[in-house]
Amino acid sequence: IVDISTPHNLENLPFIKNKALFSLDFSVSNSHLFISSLTTGIRIFDISDPSAPFEETGNCFFLNDGKNESEPPRVVKIKTFGERLYVILVNNNQHELRVYDLDNPSFPFLLKSYFIDDREAITDFEISNGTVYLALSRSGAHSKGEMSPKIVILDDSQSGQLIEVKELMLEDSYQTERLLLYEGLLFASPLFGEIRIFDVSVAPQ
Secondary structure (H helix, E strand, C coil): CEECCCCCCCEECCCCCCCCCCEEEEEEECCEEEEEECCCCEEEEECCCCCCCEECCCCCHHHHCCCCCCCCCEEEEEEEECCEEEEEEEECCEEEEEEEECCCCCCCEEEEEEECCCCEEEEEEEEECCEEEEEEEECCCCCCCCCCCEEEEEECCCCCCCEEEEEEECCCCCCEEEEEEECCEEEEEECCCCCEEEECCCCCC
């Protein structure tokens, strides 16, 4: 953690020791830091005092949701938006989006899930008010022709479910590596090729 309140005089704050193997992503919401890992689920830190961060719940096996799994799902991407935590995880080679309520950030509560066809993989996602954009590509393949990558648009405004409302097919494109939302535009960056730009200022029907 680095204090940048004085940009010309940066100050190093205490390090957070990383007990996880392969930490892939992190996000911050309401003075809490969420760190994802391929091996230990999600770790949650209270950073209300950045000079003395402390871990709230250790390794978050809540991702198992009580199932008798040999190992916890692998968390590959996380984002926070408002009072919600969005998690992309892989369980037995199937990708899934989960949405958790952060009313109590120390103990996220599962609200809803969205499962992906096991032939596909989620490579990135973005969130807007009531809408989730998922970049999907063929699982385990990076070549054209087998299954064109696409962006799936989900309605996140409904209680208890994520509803697919539209697909944007990315023909003649390779795997989409990155999505970025900026002022009503959605940018999709492929592994190779041209960046696609979509106007998403109007809610999809």
